[in-house]
Amino acid sequence: MNGHVRSRRTLGIAVASALAVTLSACGGATDAGRGGDTAEGAPSPGITDDSVTLGITTPLSGSTAGPGTCTVAGVRAYFGMRNAEGGIEFGDGQTRTVEIEALDDTYDPQQAAANYDQLKNEVFAMTAGLGTPTNRAWRDAAIADEVPQALIMTGDPIFSDTEQSPWQLGFVPIYQNEGEAFGELLAASGQQHRVAILSQNDDYGEGYVEGFKAAVEGADNIEIVDELTYEATDTSVDAQITELANSGADVIFNAMSLVPLVVGALQKAQQLGWTPSWFLPSNTSSPGAVLEPGGGGAFPGIYSVSFAKAPASPAFAEDEDVQTYLSALAEYGDYPEPPAFPHCQWSWMVGATLEQAFTQMEEPTRDSFMEALRGIQGYEAPLMLPGTSVDTTQDGQPAVSSVVVQKYNGRGYDTVESFG
Incomplete structure (x- = not known):
């Protein structure tokens, strides 16, 4: 060991x-x-x-x-x-x-x-x-x-x-660590990006958003154009995804902890013809349980963070x-x-x-x-x-x-x- x-x-x-x-x-x-x-x-x-x-x-x-x-x-x-x-x-x-x-x-x-x-x-x-x-x-x-x-x-x-x-x-x-990593990557791109945020209305969602905002603060290439929340007891986020799709965002920062809601959000965005890049938390970014049923391949990029080797990855x-x-x-x-x-x-x-x-x-x-x-x-x-x-x-x-x-x-x- x-x-x-x-x-x-x-x-x-x-x-x-x-x-x-x-x-x-x-x-x-x-x-x-x-x-x-x-x-x-x-x-x-x-x-x-x-x-x-x-x-x-x-x-x-x-x-x-x-x-x-x-x-x-x-x-x-x-x-x-x-x-x-x-x-x-x-x-x-x-x-x-x-x-x-x-x-x-x-x-x-x-x-x-x-x-x-x-x-x-x-x-x-x-x-x-x-x-x-x-x-x-x-x-x-x-x-x-x-x-x-x-x-x-x-x-x-x-x-x-x-x-x-x-x-x-x-x-x-901690949530702030993950959110910050996402924000740093996006801010360092040097490209203009419009960001929509959807987060869980509790300490979980707030922590992710706090870290993300801290990382992009002062970055003149990042604009947060809309920000919505959902409750952990909700059974759908279709209404939130519909509103965010109208924002013109090319990136969505999606701090969600419930697998069915993440899958539903990915599917709803595709129904609306909205295909931004996505940031997902590590605990709801599973290729097999989230991205495949959610149609993750339809988006230009889905990003997450990790510290563990994934058995599904050809690299391992x-x-x-x-x-x-x-x-x-x-x-x-x-x-x-x-x-x-x-x-x-x-x-x-x-x-x-x-x-x-x-x-x-x-x-x-x-x-x-x-x-x-x-x-x-x-x-x-x-x-x-x-x-x-x-x-x-x-x-x-x-x-x-x-x-x-x-x-x-x-x-x-x-x-x-x-x-x-």
Whole structure:
């Protein structure tokens, strides 16, 4: 496995655990549902000398079931492979297998919170779950319970702010990072472009737009001619696409998180005879699940960002990392076909990154795990694209903050350095 841990830094949250121990020793009662360590160095819930159990709440049914299922499959595949090899040697000297408990939240925040409540006393840490609203629904509870919410699939910056979220860390780039990459590429083209924006009316959409606007601010070749939003509960964006088509934009910046709506937007634009270049977020840019059914080949260019090798890309057909991943995904992840969603690759990387933390944690405690997790730097996880890496030491940034811009080639994506 490539890469290694090069630095570590201590979290202030250890003070809270020490205080809890002191209060207990003085006769104070502790909350039975609390997830923190009951005594210094004592094992946390969900870990024994032989195994550690991780929890996932993610959409396994409903409109986001495709990417949600991938968030489980990749992690299960990675640790299934490692378990078959004998397990993982942790920093405390014990070799453990890693077990996964996954529950379906249907992308519903209330159900996600209920799933967390069901799992919190049985698992060592929560990980990999998809969605901003669903992860936000139990973030405060995880902080109060001192349960790690580690390497989750949301680009919300709050999860990577150690002061606001001491028990959290996002995995994928924050929305602003992706939006900024799009904007920089477009502004650097030197050509005049009229841009229409359609975004989800929440933190997800706002983050993408914020990053994009920051990158094109002051660029005299970029004009934003119209800007609309939609609600995550909407079943169609036909009205918005119709209005944007009348703007005369030759580029659409489309910050949408729901696969059916992206497919519908692509199809509606073609019905109207509007064929601009598109920018799509990484989580809704799948060639197989989005662009093929949406008729992506009709547009002059569809751009997205990535940090992961795509198995569908001819460039990685013989790649050793990709072959190992696909084999394990079929054998241990119950995913026999090459995945249509990048979330399978991302969660495979989550597994590899968790292993890096496990090998460095010196005690079987959640405190020790979080300390180790926040000390990973310059780690080139399996499937990472050249120029990207895992770095958990930057406050305010997720585990992965580096991305490259790619253009759809009719089958997969090719990395590009210029727009057009």
